[in-house]
Amino acid sequence: MHIQIDPNSEIQLYKQLANRLIELIAMGELKNGDTLPSVRTMAADLGINVSTVSKSYHELEEKGLIELKPKAKAMIIGGHQREIExxxxxxxxxxxxxxxxxxxxxxxxxxxxxxxxxxxxx
Incomplete structure (x- = not known):
């Protein structure tokens, strides 16, 4: 999984991360049942704040693309759990x-x- 964040972009970091993860799901690189790195691991890997990653993950959860469970890794559900209008x-x-x-x-x-x-x- 290749994720690159541009700190000089006009697009907020959390949005860049969320958008890239959505692209990876759309391309099939991330599939239903796959897990994402923990918030701390992703933040360390990208050199960004833990709260930034958390905000990205929560946005994806709101869109029905991942499932967040306490003390567990985020799991890709690909939007199949929620009908999108x-x-x-x-x-x-x-x-x-x-x-x-x-x-x-x-x-x-x-x-x-x-x-x-x-x-x-x-």
Missing amino acids: EGEIEKALKPIVAEAYARGFEEDQITTLFNRILKQWK
Whole structure:
């Protein structure tokens, strides 16, 4: 599992970690039943604060992608335990697409970008 965090990024560290773990789940590198390193181990490996990792793990738990149990490692559940409404995904994508239009992207450019991203998980 390769995770790289950029301390100079505009994206908060906990969000970078959460996003990377989501990508690893989507790519099948992390599968249902796999466990993540403990919060302390992940923090030490990445050189970040324990609370940052904890916040990432809790965000993934809220999304239904991992299960956290006291005194146990976080386990990947891949979202299969929770039905995700199409509206939730649309709500998350809408501001991104709006920003692309606001920056002058045309519909075909946005579609090309979206399809390029989709190919990563096919």
